[in-house]
Amino acid sequence: MNASDRTPADLLRSALAADPGRPLITFYDDATGERVELSVATFANWVAKTSNLLQGDLAAEPGDRLALLLPAHWQSAVWLLAAASVGVTAEIGGDPADADLVVAGPDALAEARACGGERVALALRPLGGRFPQPPAGFADYAVEVPGQGDRFAPFAAVDPAAPALSVGGDVLTGAGLVERARADAARLGLAPGSRLLTGAGYDSWEGLSAGLYAPLAAGASVVLCRRLDQLPAAQLARRIESERVTVTTLLPVGDTGLEDSSNTGDDA
Template sequence: MRSLSPTSPRLVWHGRDGRIELSGRVFDNWVAKSANLLVDELDAADGTVVAVDLPVHWKSLALVFACWQVGAVVVLPDGDGVPGPSVGTSADADIVLTSWAGVEVDPPRLLACVALGSLALRWDGPLPRGAVDFAAEVRSHGDVFLDAADGRASAPLVRAPGRELTAVDLAGMVALPGGHDQAAAVAEPPTLLLAPGVGLLRTLAAAAAVWERDGALVLVEEGVTVTDTMLSGEKVTDRMGA
């Protein structure tokens, strides 16, 4: 994303608090900053298990891709990544990332609280004892992550109840038009809009498929209406429903 059309939009968020557009370079910066935070503040490393208690959001994608950059395995609370405060009780997680108030974990597990307001500078309310405030800390970390894990095709990226998914498994979850047509892939990078209600697991698979084609992903928060103006303004080529 830094080297190929780095200023082109890669991730667009339509939330109740407005529209956010992230270019390839900006998204890559957020992933790198988040990866550095995971390592520096939460001791994440290759093989660390991270429970992700977050809804579909641009920050969630940055954090999950940061986990993969570090080499961590992401645990989703159910088969499609629907968040809830119970994920904090995941017994095998080394780190818990949550946007819910009131979640606490017992040592040696570590907790990061993620304020989802696009312009939020800190967690809103009392921070649980020992927790890291993602919004307050992430901007101070470096824009480049220098110790990326060696990716193995057989390594699990996501753990959901009853299954583990590798990069190959994720790639097989979403089929884009022209996905096997190299001429189409070069001529027209897709812009895929995910309707509200699509879970985090399918969102991650869609992101991987779209970005492999150098395209853009448009996410819409629950409660925001998808309009013809939005579709035309974002130049949407494909849509995925819940």
């Protein structure tokens, strides 16, 4: 991507300019059989709508802290880039009581009620479906986001030196996040056209990097598999073949990076 990119939002803009039609995230839920594929353009549209919801309806602004209580999921990736686009710090597994707003999945609603600010709930149903009954005290993301604008412009420029992500006790600025993502991409051997398969969660830097940031920084794509550990070996092998996977990072290892990766063939 462009050497001048200094925030996650910059990485997405560069990806959109380079090849909007290529796949960016292919998401599987191996408990439900769900498969969703988002091109760069489709993902960027979701990010723009979510950014407008965040900045407009939820009145978030640079420096605000967002407690993100979501699993590894394509909609979680959307929220991470939307927060970066507005200048909000995404706190992975953050304490809702200390946050300015909270975004939670269906398994974290009770915890999320501790937030005194805006609360958004995600049903995480196939195709981005809404809750059958909206949870009391929460805005239903699937109800609120479709009507948002398809283009986003921040009210204030995002500072690359400001905190963008808090995970596992580390706080990364936008520029620091981009630098680490590029380093991870190089270590993994990711290049434009690479397809990385990962089953890592979004509760660590390693999982976030493999499941979003490193492929984005490299012009690659990710096959993000929730509950991959439930997949028999034969089905995993078929998925690697059918998705034209070139690099696998099934689970994060240690604290130093993505060291359990392996190349499975030439880049697609």
